[in-house]
Amino acid sequence: MHRRNFIRSSCTACLSFTVASTFLSGCVATKYISGDIGKNGLTISKDEFKVVQKGGTAYSSFIIVRNDALRYPICIYRINDLEYSALWMQCTHQGAELQASGDVLQCPAHGSEFNNHGKVTTGPAGTDLKTFPVTVNNNELFIDLRKQS
Numbered sequence: 001m002h003r004r005n006f007i008r009s010s011c012t013a014c015l016s017f018t019v020a021s022t023f024l025s026g027c028v029a030t031k032y033i034s035g036d037i038g039k040n041g042l043t044i045s046k047d048e049f050k051v052v053q054k055g056g057t058a059y060s061s062f063i064i065v066r067n068d069a070l071r072y073p074i075c076i077y078r079i080n081d082l083e084y085s086a087l088w089m090q091c092t093h094q095g096a097e098l099q100a101s102g103d104v105l106q107c108p109a110h111g112s113e114f115n116n117h118g119k120v121t122t123g124p125a126g127t128d129l130k131t132f133p134v135t136v137n138n139n140e141l142f143i144d145l146r147k148q149s
Protein backbone atom coordinates (compact mmCIF):
# COMPACT_ATOMS: atom_id res chain seq x y z
CA MET A 1 0.00 0.00 0.00
CA HIS A 2 1.29 3.44 -0.87
CA ARG A 3 1.91 5.90 1.90
CA ARG A 4 -0.85 8.25 0.70
CA ASN A 5 -3.44 5.45 0.54
CA PHE A 6 -2.38 4.21 3.96
CA ILE A 7 -2.84 7.67 5.49
CA ARG A 8 -6.16 8.16 3.72
CA SER A 9 -7.58 4.80 4.86
CA SER A 10 -6.27 5.30 8.42
CA CYS A 11 -7.85 8.75 8.67
CA THR A 12 -11.13 7.42 7.29
CA ALA A 13 -11.16 4.64 9.87
CA CYS A 14 -10.39 7.08 12.72
CA LEU A 15 -13.05 9.52 11.55
CA SER A 16 -15.63 6.74 11.23
CA PHE A 17 -14.85 5.53 14.76
CA THR A 18 -15.10 9.06 16.18
CA VAL A 19 -18.43 9.75 14.44
CA ALA A 20 -19.84 6.37 15.52
CA SER A 21 -18.72 6.91 19.13
CA THR A 22 -20.24 10.38 19.24
CA PHE A 23 -23.48 9.14 17.72
CA LEU A 24 -23.77 6.18 20.07
CA SER A 25 -23.03 8.21 23.20
CA GLY A 26 -25.73 10.66 22.14
CA CYS A 27 -28.27 7.86 21.78
CA VAL A 28 -28.94 7.50 25.47
CA ALA A 29 -32.54 8.60 25.51
CA THR A 30 -33.92 10.90 28.15
CA LYS A 31 -36.45 9.05 30.28
CA TYR A 32 -39.78 10.75 30.96
CA ILE A 33 -42.21 9.49 33.58
CA SER A 34 -45.45 10.88 34.97
CA GLY A 35 -44.79 9.81 38.56
CA ASP A 36 -47.44 9.44 41.24
CA ILE A 37 -48.55 12.84 42.48
CA GLY A 38 -50.42 12.88 45.77
CA LYS A 39 -51.64 15.61 48.06
CA ASN A 40 -48.20 16.53 49.38
CA GLY A 41 -45.83 15.52 46.68
CA LEU A 42 -44.52 13.14 44.14
CA THR A 43 -43.49 9.53 44.65
CA ILE A 44 -41.30 7.57 42.26
CA SER A 45 -39.42 4.31 42.44
CA LYS A 46 -35.62 4.36 42.48
CA ASP A 47 -35.87 1.63 39.85
CA GLU A 48 -36.83 4.31 37.32
CA PHE A 49 -33.12 5.18 37.16
CA LYS A 50 -32.04 1.63 36.36
CA VAL A 51 -30.79 0.87 32.90
CA VAL A 52 -30.29 -2.81 32.18
CA GLN A 53 -27.31 -3.29 29.95
CA LYS A 54 -25.37 -6.19 28.63
CA GLY A 55 -23.12 -7.19 31.50
CA GLY A 56 -25.05 -5.54 34.34
CA THR A 57 -27.17 -2.72 35.60
CA ALA A 58 -26.29 0.93 35.22
CA TYR A 59 -28.11 4.05 36.39
CA SER A 60 -29.29 7.10 34.50
CA SER A 61 -27.98 10.30 36.02
CA PHE A 62 -31.42 11.89 35.70
CA ILE A 63 -35.05 11.34 34.77
CA ILE A 64 -37.72 13.91 33.98
CA VAL A 65 -41.18 13.97 35.51
CA ARG A 66 -43.83 15.40 33.20
CA ASN A 67 -47.31 15.44 34.58
CA ASP A 68 -50.43 17.45 33.72
CA ALA A 69 -50.62 18.49 37.36
CA LEU A 70 -47.27 20.29 37.00
CA ARG A 71 -46.83 23.57 35.12
CA TYR A 72 -43.20 22.69 34.36
CA PRO A 73 -41.38 19.36 34.43
CA ILE A 74 -39.17 18.37 37.35
CA CYS A 75 -35.73 16.95 36.66
CA ILE A 76 -34.57 14.46 39.27
CA TYR A 77 -30.84 13.86 39.42
CA ARG A 78 -29.35 10.77 41.00
CA ILE A 79 -26.19 12.01 42.71
CA ASN A 80 -25.69 8.58 44.31
CA ASP A 81 -27.94 5.85 45.74
CA LEU A 82 -28.76 7.96 48.79
CA GLU A 83 -28.67 11.47 47.36
CA TYR A 84 -30.99 12.96 44.77
CA SER A 85 -31.93 16.48 43.69
CA ALA A 86 -35.28 17.61 42.29
CA LEU A 87 -35.18 20.73 40.11
CA TRP A 88 -38.01 22.80 38.70
CA MET A 89 -37.26 23.11 34.98
CA GLN A 90 -38.24 26.76 34.61
CA CYS A 91 -35.41 29.15 33.80
CA THR A 92 -35.07 31.86 36.42
CA HIS A 93 -34.18 34.47 33.78
CA GLN A 94 -37.42 34.80 31.79
CA GLY A 95 -39.21 31.53 32.44
CA ALA A 96 -38.37 29.31 29.45
CA GLU A 97 -38.51 25.54 29.95
CA LEU A 98 -35.05 24.08 30.40
CA GLN A 99 -33.52 21.13 28.57
CA ALA A 100 -31.47 18.46 30.33
CA SER A 101 -28.14 17.45 28.87
CA GLY A 102 -26.18 15.17 31.17
CA ASP A 103 -25.49 16.96 34.43
CA VAL A 104 -26.44 20.34 33.00
CA LEU A 105 -29.80 22.02 32.50
CA GLN A 106 -29.64 24.44 29.58
CA CYS A 107 -32.00 27.21 28.59
CA PRO A 108 -32.79 27.31 24.87
CA ALA A 109 -33.88 30.97 25.07
CA HIS A 110 -30.68 32.82 26.05
CA GLY A 111 -28.20 30.13 27.06
CA SER A 112 -28.27 30.06 30.85
CA GLU A 113 -26.99 26.85 32.41
CA PHE A 114 -27.55 25.23 35.80
CA ASN A 115 -25.77 22.31 37.44
CA ASN A 116 -27.41 19.16 38.84
CA HIS A 117 -28.05 20.95 42.15
CA GLY A 118 -29.81 23.86 40.42
CA LYS A 119 -26.97 26.38 40.81
CA VAL A 120 -26.46 28.90 38.01
CA THR A 121 -23.21 28.19 36.18
CA THR A 122 -23.78 30.42 33.14
CA GLY A 123 -25.92 33.57 32.88
CA PRO A 124 -27.80 35.65 32.04
CA ALA A 125 -29.89 33.97 34.78
CA GLY A 126 -28.76 35.27 38.14
CA THR A 127 -30.85 33.10 40.45
CA ASP A 128 -30.63 29.38 41.17
CA LEU A 129 -33.46 27.04 40.21
CA LYS A 130 -36.29 26.16 42.55
CA THR A 131 -35.56 22.85 44.22
CA PHE A 132 -37.64 20.43 46.24
CA PRO A 133 -36.49 18.25 49.15
CA VAL A 134 -36.11 14.58 48.28
CA THR A 135 -36.55 11.86 50.90
CA VAL A 136 -35.32 8.32 50.24
CA ASN A 137 -37.58 5.63 51.73
CA ASN A 138 -36.18 2.19 50.94
CA ASN A 139 -36.76 1.90 47.20
CA GLU A 140 -38.90 5.02 46.83
CA LEU A 141 -38.22 8.70 46.49
CA PHE A 142 -40.62 11.26 47.88
CA ILE A 143 -40.35 14.76 46.43
CA ASP A 144 -42.12 17.20 48.72
CA LEU A 145 -43.83 19.71 46.44
CA ARG A 146 -45.05 21.79 49.40
CA LYS A 147 -41.53 22.90 50.23
CA GLN A 148 -39.43 24.56 47.62
CA SER A 149 -36.30 26.57 48.00
Ligand code: FES
Pocket: 091, 092, 093, 094, 095, 096, 107, 108, 109, 110, 111, 112, 123, 124, 125
Ligand atom coordinates in the same frame (compact mmCIF):
# COMPACT_ATOMS: atom_id res chain seq x y z
S1 FES B 1 -35.18 32.62 29.66
FE1 FES B 1 -33.53 31.30 30.17
S2 FES B 1 -31.74 32.45 29.76
FE2 FES B 1 -33.39 33.78 29.27
